[in-house]
Amino acid sequence: xxxxxxxxxxxxxxxxxxxxxxxxxxxxxxxxxxxxxxxxxxxxxxxxxxxxxxxxxxxxxxxxxxxxxxxxxxxxxxxxxxxxxxxxxxxxxxxxxxxxxxxxxxxxxxxxxxxxxxxxxxxxxxxxxxxxxxxxxxxxxxxxxxxxxxxxxxxxxxxxxxxxxxxxxxxxxxxxxxxxxxxxxxxxxxxxxxxxxxxxxxxxxxxxxxxxxxxxxxxxxxxxxxxxxxxxxxxxxxxxxxxxxxxxxxxxxxxxxxxxxxxxxxxxxxxxxx
Amino acid sequence: xxxxxxxxxxxxxxxxxxxxxxxxxxxxxxxxxxxxxxxxxxxxxxxxxxxxxxxxxxxxxxxxxxxxxxxxxxxxxxxxxxxxxxxxxxxxxxxxxxxxxxxxxxxxxxxxxxxxxxxxxxxxxxxxxxxxxxxxxxxxxxxxxxxxxxxxxxxxxxxxxxxxxxxxxxxxxxxxxxxxxxxxxxxxxxxxxxxxxxxxxxxxxxxxxxxxxxxxxxxxxxxxxxxxxxxxxxxxxxxxxxxxxxxxxxxxxxxxxxxxxxxxxxxxxxxxxx
Amino acid sequence: xxxxxxxxxxxxxxxxxxxxxxxxxxxxxxxxxxxxxxxxxxxxxxxxxxxxxxxxxxxxxxxxxxxxxxxxxxxxxxxxxxxxxxxxxxxxxxxxxxxxxxxxxxxxxxxxxxxxxxxxxxxxxxxxxxxxxxxxxxxxxxxxxxxxxxxxxxxxxxxxxxxxxxxxxxxxxxxxxxxxxxxxxxxxxxxxxxxxxxxxxxxxxxxxxxxxxxxxxxxxxxxxxxxxxxxxxxxxxxxxxxxxxxxxxxxxxxxxxxxxxxxxxxxxxxxxxx
Numbered sequence: 001x002x003x004x005x006x007x008x009x010x011x012x013x014x015x016x017x018x019x020x021x022x023x024x025x026x027x028x029x030x031x032x033x034x035x036x037x038x039x040x041x042x043x044x045x046x047x048x049x050x051x052x053x054x055x056x057x058x059x060x061x062x063x064x065x066x067x068x069x070x071x072x073x074x075x076x077x078x079x080x081x082x083x084x085x086x087x088x089x090x091x092x093x094x095x096x097x098x099x100x101x102x103x104x105x106x107x108x109x110x111x112x113x114x115x116x117x118x119x120x121x122x123x124x125x126x127x128x129x130x131x132x133x134x135x136x137x138x139x140x141x142x143x144x145x146x147x148x149x150x151x152x153x154x155x156x157x158x159x160x161x162x163x164x165x166x167x168x169x170x171x172x173x174x175x176x177x178x179x180x181x182x183x184x185x186x187x188x189x190x191x192x193x194x195x196x197x198x199x200x201x202x203x204x205x206x207x208x209x210x211x212x213x214x215x216x217x218x219x220x221x222x223x224x225x226x227x228x229x230x231x232x233x234x235x236x237x238x239x240x241x242x243x244x245x246x247x248x249x250x251x252x253x254x255x256x257x258x259x260x261x262x263x264x265x266x267x268x269x270x271x272x273x274x
Numbered sequence: 275x276x277x278x279x280x281x282x283x284x285x286x287x288x289x290x291x292x293x294x295x296x297x298x299x300x301x302x303x304x305x306x307x308x309x310x311x312x313x314x315x316x317x318x319x320x321x322x323x324x325x326x327x328x329x330x331x332x333x334x335x336x337x338x339x340x341x342x343x344x345x346x347x348x349x350x351x352x353x354x355x356x357x358x359x360x361x362x363x364x365x366x367x368x369x370x371x372x373x374x375x376x377x378x379x380x381x382x383x384x385x386x387x388x389x390x391x392x393x394x395x396x397x398x399x400x401x402x403x404x405x406x407x408x409x410x411x412x413x414x415x416x417x418x419x420x421x422x423x424x425x426x427x428x429x430x431x432x433x434x435x436x437x438x439x440x441x442x443x444x445x446x447x448x449x450x451x452x453x454x455x456x457x458x459x460x461x462x463x464x465x466x467x468x469x470x471x472x473x474x475x476x477x478x479x480x481x482x483x484x485x486x487x488x489x490x491x492x493x494x495x496x497x498x499x500x501x502x503x504x505x506x507x508x509x510x511x512x513x514x515x516x517x518x519x520x521x522x523x524x525x526x527x528x529x530x531x532x533x534x535x536x537x538x539x540x541x542x543x544x545x546x547x548x
Numbered sequence: 549x550x551x552x553x554x555x556x557x558x559x560x561x562x563x564x565x566x567x568x569x570x571x572x573x574x575x576x577x578x579x580x581x582x583x584x585x586x587x588x589x590x591x592x593x594x595x596x597x598x599x600x601x602x603x604x605x606x607x608x609x610x611x612x613x614x615x616x617x618x619x620x621x622x623x624x625x626x627x628x629x630x631x632x633x634x635x636x637x638x639x640x641x642x643x644x645x646x647x648x649x650x651x652x653x654x655x656x657x658x659x660x661x662x663x664x665x666x667x668x669x670x671x672x673x674x675x676x677x678x679x680x681x682x683x684x685x686x687x688x689x690x691x692x693x694x695x696x697x698x699x700x701x702x703x704x705x706x707x708x709x710x711x712x713x714x715x716x717x718x719x720x721x722x723x724x725x726x727x728x729x730x731x732x733x734x735x736x737x738x739x740x741x742x743x744x745x746x747x748x749x750x751x752x753x754x755x756x757x758x759x760x761x762x763x764x765x766x767x768x769x770x771x772x773x774x775x776x777x778x779x780x781x782x783x784x785x786x787x788x789x790x791x792x793x794x795x796x797x798x799x800x801x802x803x804x805x806x807x808x809x810x811x812x813x814x815x816x817x818x819x820x821x822x
Contacts, residue, residue: 002606006647009638030510032315041580042608055519056510058276060316082521089524090283099280114521142521236578236604245603247630247662247690250637304784306589329793330784332550334590356795363798364557373554388795416795 081111355385629659
């Protein structure tokens with residue numbers, strides 16, 4: 001990319017892939033194999049994980065072909081937690097496991113956003129699957145009226161990490177109106193502060209489907225916050241937000257000294273501009 | 275698709291195509307031929323009809339090539355009612371008919387969402403075109419302030435079906451803010467109840483461009499409600515809503531007994547989860 | 549296109565490309581080269597200029613390939629003003645100029661939407677770059693709380709045109725919530741009236757990312773108003789709005805006489821409709 005040829009100083013450093021911090025986690029809700037190729041053509045370096053949303057995987061024709069596209073680009077893919085829940089509530093997790101094995105899908109999301117599951121039952125599922133899969137578990141209800149206090153979020157996140165979850169996803173729905181967010185889309189910032197004070201941020205993925213939320217997390221948690229449910233067409237925009245190359249974050253990662261000198265108009269390259 | 279290989283019990287049955295119930299009716303507002311191929315690569319089994327929105331067809335370059343893509347997949351295509359209205363208000367329906375013949379388009383929408391047309395005049399148009407085309411007619415104004423009482427909707431729908439309409443479309447605009455919906459996007463549920471109580475639901479297509487509306491119709495009218503103005507990227511998501519494979523409808527089609535046993539934690543496959 | 553074969557009378561005339569009025573100015577926020585081909589396959593005749601939004605260009609892999617796609621279709625491309633600002637605030641406009649030369653990009657946007665820049669400094673930059681580039685400059689803050697009175701807008705626009713700007717862009721953000729628009733997305737119509745009363749409309753591009761805004765500008769400023777920040781998938785819809793082929797503008801360009809005869813039901817081609 002051009003940024004490698006024309007260095008722009010003072011941009012926040014981004015770890016190389018595979019990385020543990022600064023993950024961008026893309027939501028594919030039914031792309032064709034060719035559309036997945038298009039997404040990777042520009043986004044491969046910026047996307048760390050692809051989720052095939054909820055139950056979309058099982059009704060996508062030629063799913064194997066699409067998985068091949070992602071897997072041949074070394075892009076981990078997993079299926080949305082609602083699919084786990086659909087098999088769980090039918091007592092068919094053995095079938096789900098066979099399905100994942102058959103498709104060589106090595107990541108799996110365990111969630112209880114819609115089904116009710118005793119905590120111990122969920123931790124058991126995490127322990128069992130973590131023996132053979134990289135498990136992402138999700139905390140937070142999809143029900144906008146189900147408001148859980150911060151200490152509960154922290155307790156659940158810690159318990160699931162101890163049970164073997166690779167990352168814990170903090171729920172917000174595709175629309176950003178539940179879990180971390182109030183029904184009006186406003187963020188529960190006290191909740192986020194409490195979570196990151198008590199859990200290593202590398203272990204958490206914040207679902208942030210909307211730009212306002214992405215900006216908020218990047219400004220408050222830094223360029224390398226883990227963001228989830230990013231739409232395919234927002235992968236490049238999110239990366240520019242992380243790098244301070246979009247208006248919203250242009251000054252977020254600048255040192256105070258430099259900004260000060262700028263507001264005085266004390267620029268050094270007047271030659272180019274006058 | 276995977277669902278054929280790994281059966282998930284208790285999913286609502288979907289009729290085979292071509293079908294009369296459970297239609298998904300996609301809005302193409304200017305796709306290229308290749309983009310249409312991408313849409314069909316994943317959506318062909320789920321889309322029943324494609325509308326080239328309003329007047330987009332006549333300004334789309336290489337329209338014949340795009341029509342070929344759809345028609346070679348046995349996908350019926352028609353042009354939005356506003357195009358009919360554009361020719362109608364210029365007294366050029368003869369030109370419109372030649373255009374449709376020339377392009378081998380066999381479906382046609384007759385609407386009066388923007389033009390004013392006496393009811394008898396509209397019924398005449400339906401009768402005439404129904405001799406040579408499969409006619410979709412549309413009821414409901416695009417004007418958000420034009421609130422029509424339920425009995426009028428029913429009367430118009432019935433009269434148009436008698437005049438020869440194959441389906442009657444209930445208007446909501448692409449944005450979901452008129453006709454069936456209040457200007458704030460909220461659904462007029464009493465209106466919908468009245469319509470389905472008096473008209474065979476197979477004869478009606480409800481425009482439901484937004485997810486909230488799609489969920490509402492599927493929950494209230496069942497998996498096989500006919501839905502219109504679905505965006506290309508929402509075809510797969512809508513199918514998962516119909517099948518109960520998305521959080522919003524995960525329990526919509528489950529029998530009470532099964533749900534009850536689940537909430538007791540009486541699952542049979544503990545082996546997989548513990 | 550079909551419109552060339554089947555004439556629809558009374559459509560507003562659109563100037564041939566390259567044109568000075570009626571520009572549609574597309575925002576590419578990270579398309580792949582193949583996606584850019586798809587956009588051009590249907591939109592080439594309707595798009596006058598492509599902006600690679602803010603800093604997206606420098607992180608897009610294979611940018612040269614994408615530029616080739618646009619340039620081989622004679623489609624001018626330029627980079628968003630935020631990228632200019634990112635180099636400006638680092639005193640590296642010389643680097644930016646080398647980068648543009650290297651990529652054969654002949655258009656350049658000069659903005660101060662996020663950085664603070666004395667007016668004279670901005671005019672100097674315009675004068676300097678206008679010697680070698682076609683300069684678009686942008687007026688209006690990205691800050692929703694920064695409300696500038698109309699006379700100031702006019703003064704800035706006129707000064708920038710005199711300094712050598714080819715067009716002045718009136719800011720509204722991608723989301724349409726600043727500059728020309730109030731934070732709630734409502735248009736500052738008195739401001740627009742004042743601008744067009746004092747500046748030749750061919751010299752101005754109004755950013756209008758949302759449909760409501762596009763309709764407003766077309767109804768108030770005519771079919772050939774210059775519109776900016778149009779999303780790729782909205783290029784065809786915007787062109788139908790300009791031509792009066794969508795419900796919102798179906799009657800906007802009709803002469804009063806014709807409309808009058810229609811509302812009387814005095815159509816001449818009853819044969820086709822009855």
